[in-house]
Amino acid sequence: MAGRRDDRSAEAAEYRRWYNTARWKRRRLAQLEASPVCEFCLKRGIVNDGSRQMDGSVQTNPRRRFLVADHIVAHRGDAELFWSGALQTLCPDHHDSVKQAEEARGYSTEVGIDGWPVDPRHPSAG
Ligand SMILES: [Zn+2]
Numbered sequence: 181m182a183g184r185r186d187d188r189s190a191e192a193a194e195y196r197r198w199y200n201t202a203r204w205k206r207r208r209l210a211q212l213e214a215s216p217v218c219e220f221c222l223k224r225g226i227v228n229d230g231s232r233q234m235d236g237s238v239q240t241n242p243r244r245r246f247l248v249a250d251h252i253v254a255h256r257g258d259a260e261l262f263w264s265g266a267l268q269t270l271c272p273d274h275h276d277s278v279k280q281a282e283e284a285r286g287y288s289t290e291v292g293i294d295g296w297p298v299d300p301r302h303p304s305a306g
Contacts, residue, residue, distance in 0.1 A: 195257045203263075211249040211267040218247060218271035220278070234273035248275040253299050254282060266298070
């Protein structure tokens with residue numbers, strides 16, 4: 181078990197480095213410029229540029245005043261998904277809730293513009 185945990189943290193350390201690259205910072209910035217508010221808040225009629233909580237109230241914790249360029253399909257260390265997978269802009273609240281639900285379920289329920297789940301692990305995605 182200890183060996184397994186070591187393997188996983190080595191993998192995690194590998195892809196955590198990708199977030200520190202100029203290439204990722206450019207990609208993240210381009211996403212936040214193209215889509216400068218939380219996309220989940222927006223679906224609920226809340227324009228959240230990072231200054232609000234998911235219920236629309238003012239974000240009082242300055243450490244949570246930011247937006248996340250989130251991989252719609254969790255990359256889990258997959259370089260192709262990390263660099264080329266579609267991104268969405270999320271507030272920290274929505275990022276946390278999406279990731280927690282995904283971890284619990286094992287797949288994303290996000291639906292693409294064609295109306296089908298974007299995550300190949302989704303049961304209806306075949
Ligand atoms: Zn949000």
